[in-house]
Amino acid sequence: MPQARLTDINTAAITYRREVISGLKAKNYSACFGSLYALNGLLPEEYRVKISDIIYEDKTKQDIFVKCKFCQIDQDFKIVKKFDLLLPLIKRILSSKTHEKIWVCTDCKKNNLLEQTELIQKILGEPYFLKVVPKPPERKDGLMDRATYHSKIQVWIWTFLDEIEERMAKFRDDNWSKGDQMDETLDLGETGEEQDAD
Numbered sequence: 001m002p003q004a005r006l007t008d009i010n011t012a013a014i015t016y017r018r019e020v021i022s023g024l025k026a027k028n029y030s031a032c033f034g035s036l037y038a039l040n041g042l043l044p045e046e047y048r049v050k051i052s053d054i055i056y057e058d059k060t061k062q063d064i065f066v067k068c069k070f071c072q073i074d075q076d077f078k079i080v081k082k083f084d085l086l087l088p089l090i091k092r093i094l095s096s097k098t099h100e101k102i103w104v105c106t107d108c109k110k111n112n113l114l115e116q117t118e119l120i121q122k123i124l125g126e127p128y129f130l131k132v133v134p135k136p137p138e139r140k141d142g143l144m145d146r147a148t149y150h151s152k153i154q155v156w157i158w159t160f161l162d163e164i165e166e167r168m169a170k171f172r173d174d175n176w177s178k179g180d181q182m183d184e185t186l187d188l189g190e191t192g193e194e195q196d197a198d
Contacts, residue, residue: 009042013168016042017161024157027150032157033136039164047171049131049163056134065120068105068112074120075106082114129166133159 016035023031040048065074084099092098101114137152 012042013039020157020161024154029153029157032153036157036160036164039161039168043164043167043171047167049133049160049167051133051135053134055132056130059130059132062121062123065122066103066112067118067120068108068110069116070110070112071105071108073105073107077103077119080104080106085111127162129163131163131167133163 016039019035020032020039023029023035064077066077066080067074080103082101082103085102086099087095087097102111103114103117104111133156136156137149139149
């Protein structure tokens, strides 16, 4: 990549980053939006942060998993089949219950009692970078929204800026590595033949 283009990108990135932060302090959200989109646009397409509610929700959903007590395999609780099992008469009398909730393991096909099942919620470790942010919160009419809009938009702006910073660092690291690889190429003399190392 030509050096002049790299310098231009660097200068623009510093300018837009500064504009995001000063716009946020002044509650000038249009300046924040424009600067964030411009920062994102400076990056090559494969490094850009996507803006999508659907992709963001998919990446941040924290599903609950169940562990089969027979095969010890974790399974998505939403996918496994759940049933109310009618208890035999003796068990109904002893437990004062008519049914037990069970789920069927998708792997070994055995029944597991729900009340004896370990539930596991998978939570994203912090910090996390997803390469995607949801659409910005919309400002609605009403006093309640006016009171909460600033805090919602502040979180969104910082989240988007954090994601862009991570993508810029990745882009820089990837290109730094390419530069190192080029430096390590063979030293060819005027004849084009490999030079002996002393």
